[in-house]
Amino acid sequence: MLDFVLDFISVSTFWTILLIVHSLLAVALLGALTHQAIAVTMPVRQAAGNFVDRFRAVPAAGYATAICVLWIVAFIMGAWIYTKYRIYIRIPIEQAGFWKTQGFFEMKEHVATIGLGLLPAYWYFWKNARDPQYDSARKWLTVLLAGIVWFNFLIGHIVNNVRGFGS
Amino acid sequence: MSTTTTSSATSSTSSVATASSLAASARVKTFVIVFALAAPVLYVLCELLSMPLFTYHPATNRIDLGWAPGRKGEGPAMYWYGWTATMLIGCAVLGGLATLLPERLINKIPLALIWILPILALGPLAWALMPFWTKG
Numbered sequence: 001m002l003d004f005v006l007d008f009i010s011v012s013t014f015w016t017i018l019l020i021v022h023s024l025l026a027v028a029l030l031g032a033l034t035h036q037a038i039a040v041t042m043p044v045r046q047a048a049g050n051f052v053d054r055f056r057a058v059p060a061a062g063y064a065t066a067i068c069v070l071w072i073v074a075f076i077m078g079a080w081i082y083t084k085y086r087i088y089i090r091i092p093i094e095q096a097g098f099w100k101t102q103g104f105f106e107m108k109e110h111v112a113t114i115g116l117g118l119l120p121a122y123w124y125f126w127k128n129a130r131d132p133q134y135d136s137a138r139k140w141l142t143v144l145l146a147g148i149v150w151f152n153f154l155i156g157h158i159v160n161n162v163r164g165f166g167s
Numbered sequence: 168m169s170t171t172t173t174s175s176a177t178s179s180t181s182s183v184a185t186a187s188s189l190a191a192s193a194r195v196k197t198f199v200i201v202f203a204l205a206a207p208v209l210y211v212l213c214e215l216l217s218m219p220l221f222t223y224h225p226a227t228n229r230i231d232l233g234w235a236p237g238r239k240g241e242g243p244a245m246y247w248y249g250w251t252a253t254m255l256i257g258c259a260v261l262g263g264l265a266t267l268l269p270e271r272l273i274n275k276i277p278l279a280l281i282w283i284l285p286i287l288a289l290g291p292l293a294w295a296l297m298p299f300w301t302k303g
Contacts, residue, residue: 079248083225086245103299110210110292113251114285117206117258120199121281127190137278144282 015084015165022081025074026153032067036060037146040139060142064126067145068119075116082109089163101162108155115148194266197273201265202258203281207288209257210250214295219249220256 005014039060044053093102122145125138189195212218222235226242237244265273293300 079251082245082247083223086225086243091243097302099299099302103296106296106299107289107292109247110214111285111289113247113254114207114210114288116251117210117254118203118281118285120262121203124190124196124199127187134278137281140279140282144285 012165015081015088018077018081019160019165022074022077023156025070025077026149026156029067029070029074030149030153032063032070033142033146033149036063036067037143040142061126061129064123068123071115071119071145075112078109078112084165088165089159093159093163096163098162101159104155105159108152108159111148112152115145118145193270197266197268197270198262200273200276200278200281202262204276204284205258205261206254207285209254211288211291213250213253215291217246218253219246220252221249222246223248 009017035055035058038056039058042056044057090102090105118141122138122141125134125141128134129138217234219234221233222231223229223245224231224235224238224241224243225245227238229238229241234246234249235244
């Protein structure tokens with residue numbers, strides 16, 4: 001299957017496409033979790049007015065399953081790309097002396113995995129959004145996951161600027 | 168046509184019902200809470216104590232069980248996949264075992280730990296990356 005694809009596009013193009021798909025999944029995850037985190041920390045109590053109010057007024061509970069699916073799919077895509085990253089990106093980054101950039105990438109992989117482990121509880125808390133005993137945990141867990149996605153998105157962007165596939 | 172509509176409506180209703188019943192289950196609650204509490208703890212232990220379930224060598228597609236050093240002439244070794252596998256399996260086992268405990272014990276766990284423990288985990292993980300922060 002992979003050989004068939006590589007008859008039409010170069011290896012570098014193939015991995016660049018995978019990276020773009022990973023990035024687009026991350027963008028969707030970023031948007032959904034940011035909406036949800038803002039909605040849960042600053043819930044609107046009246047009809048939406050300006051842009052910020054409308055941003056906060058989303059039905060946050062409806063995002064939970066989609067966010068879990070997006071996280072898992074983006075994680076799998078990232079894990080796939082990581083095999084090539086380790087050889088074709090990380091080694092040149094280290095040779096160029098960008099140690100802190102690489103260090104932050106290591107943190108990115110750490111927090112992505114920890115976030116994966118938090119998803120079942122996150123899903124459960126949102127599926128019981130009407131149960132007040134989970135309100136605080138749901139709110140701060142959502143904010144934490146949103147923070148992780150923002151961190152990972154920015155670090156991924158920076159690492160790609162330092163050394164992308166095909167460069 | 169109407170059969171298809173009815174069938175898809177039934178399927179949609181049943182999937183909603185399944186999700187709702189899962190979310191209402193006390194055992195599922197216990198499982199997800201213990202899973203989430205174990206995740207940052209197990210991951211930090213895996214990283215600090217070098218406990219990957221397997222080691223992957225991307226240049227040769229070789230997989231070794233447990234921790235293995237990079238082989239000379241065969242490129243680097245990757246442990247992250249193995250740490251992730253250890254964490255997920257460990258969390259699932261602990262979560263499963265916790266469902267055997269009385270619910271009142273699980274109800275005593277402060278739910279705030281679910282978001283506090285991952286934040287605390289950042290300290291040792293950042294410390295383990297010290298060579299990256301101090302080089303260059």
